Amino acid sequence: MTAIRPTAVAGQFYPADFAEANRQLTAFLDGAVHPPCAGRRPKALIAPHAGWVYSGPVAAAAYALLKPFRGSWTRVVLLGPSHRVAFQGMALSSADQWASPLGAVPLDKDWSRLAGVAGVGVLDQAHAQEHSLEVHVPFLQATLGDFTLLPVVIGDASPDMVAGLLDALWGGPETLIVISTDLSHYLPYDQCRGTDARTVAAIEHMDPAAISREGACGRLPVGGLLTTARRRALEIVTLDVRNSGDTAGPKDRVVGYGSWALFETEESMTEADEIKAAGRALTELAWASIRHGLDTGAPAAPPSDRPGILARPGAVFVTLNRGGGLRGCIGSVIAWRPLAEDVVDNAFKSAFKDPRFPPLAPEELEGLSLSLSVLTPPVPMAFRDQEDMLEQLRPRIDGLIIEDGAKRALFLPSVWEQLPDKHQFLAHLKAKAGMPKDHWSPGFKASRFQAVEIGK
Incomplete structure (x- = not known):
């Protein structure tokens, strides 16, 4: 049976009638301002969530x-702040679809990319009456066509924690990130303009710490986006x-x-080039962690x-x-902490904790x-059957993650050196996951990724 989250604020914040x-x-889209960046394809948006008459x-x-x-x-991937439920971390929705006056939207329920991401879990109470995400859904339907939605309500979470979530869900050109926030609340018109100007400067400089608690109700999800955007060298x-005094309300x-x-x-x-340039520093961190483990029995502190x-x-890895x-191999599938920390920890585990x-x-x-x-x-693959999946794989380029139920395994792209045949590659990976080599089922999933190799 399909679980549908009903609308909570249709008829209040925006029309319930189709x-x-x-x-x-x-009317809103036809009357929108046309900035100089019109015609460029964005990776992410930040937009408000008040009633359409005010923020539309x-x-x-x-x-x-x-x-x-x-x-x-x-x-x-749609993130917004929690207005009604206080909680720690970041909340997913267990619904299969979200209702909308323009028709139900299917949810992306593939959460495998979130394995290892700190602070994320299912909390339907956070979504039930929350408006910060819902008001965006019809705008997305009107401009995108068909899509799947991955909505996350952000509770008490640091910008770094939100950035870790976004990095895990970043995907490629198929994925759009939308962050929901309003700015200052219930100030006199001139005071609002001054407060908002400081918030605008902080956002333009990608400085989450400069956004005050009063500056934006969505400062935490915005801060997470700015953190990862700065690291990824995005342009804003x-x-x-x-403000509402400009659009549809009084100015007091x-x-x-x-x-x-x-x-x-x-x-x-060009992040791959930057990783390669940092290869010596990363390798030295790994060796230092192993030597520290031999001396003390504990991993080294990250720099x-x-x-x-x-x-x-x-x-x-x-x-x-x-x-x-x-002699040992351990690693992380999802980027959820600084690369230096990941290298230090996984080097120690490869030397001393590989079972x-x-x-x-x-x-x-x-x-x-x-x-x-x-x-x-990792990017989830869409395929009709096993042969279709194998046809999409690129030997010596793609690594592969497979899963079915509780069984899961990963091969790095370097494994192609020992198993250059696609069928052998998959058969050995199935064996690693504890599956029969001829296993196949409707629940079989696969994701592929690439790797920048250092020291091979």
């Missing part, structure tokens, strides 16, 4: 950018900033609204000075070889070799 909702959306014109400035690219996004453009107690678009740049698309790529979330054979081997002994250090595989975020 025709009237469409009429208002058309400002939100439309962001959503109008999507119209020329209708049909090119198939997944939306302010689209529209107004107003609420501020703003909309922004974030774009991937050439710099943000306090983490320039550039070392400070950004990263997922790395650390592989040890000795005497021509494997297939005894802890590394001091005399084994001689002749030990080490390599790193820094992973890109």
Whole structure:
């Protein structure tokens, strides 16, 4: 039976009637401001969530950018603050669909990418009466066409925690990130403009710490986006900033609204080169952690000075070889902490915590070799059957994650060196997961990823 979250604020914050909702959306989008960045395809948006009569014109400035690219996004990750339920962390919805005056929207329920992400779990109470996400859904339907939605209500969570969630869900060109926030609340008109100007400057400078508690109700999800956007070298453009005194209300107690678009740049698309340039530093961190483990029995503390790529979330596998054979291999599938921390921790675990081997002994250090595989975020594959899935795989380029029920396993792209045949590659991976080599079922899932190899 399909579980549908009903609308909570249709008829209050926006029309519950299909025709009237469409009429208002058309008017908002047709009347939206046209910034210089019009015609560019955004990766992320920040837009307000008040009643449409107040915030709709400002939100439309962001959503109008999507119209020329209708049909090119198939997944939306939508984050907004909690207004009604106090909780720690970040809340997913267990519903299969969300109701909307424009028709129900299916939810993306593939949460495998969130394995290892701190602070995330299902909490339907946080979604039941929350308006910060719901008011965006018809705007998305009007501009994108068909898509799946992954809604997350943000409770008490740090910007770094939210950034870890976004990094896990970032995906590729198929994924749009939308962050919901209003700005200052219930100030006199001139005071609102001054407060909002400071918040706008903080957002434009991608400085989450400069957004005050009074500056934006969604400062935590916005802060998470700004944190990962800065690490990824995205460009941000302010689209529209107004308040309810400008749109539809009196000026004695107003609420501020703003909309922004974030774009991937050439710099943000060359992270692999930056990882390779940091290869020596990453390798030295791994060796230092192993030596510290031999001396103390505990992992080394991650470095306090983490320039550039070392400070950004990263997922790395650390592989040890000795005497021509494997001596340990442990890593992270999802980037949920700084790359420097991931290298230090997984190097220690590869040496001393791989259950297939005894802890590394001091005399084994001689002749030990080490390599790193820094992973890109896994992307779920869509396929008709096993042959279709294998046809999509690229030997020596793609790593593969398979899962069915509780069984799951991963092969790095480097495994193609030992198993160059696609069918053998998959058969051995199934065996690693505890599946028969001829296993197949309707619940079989696969994701692929790439890796930047260091030391191979």
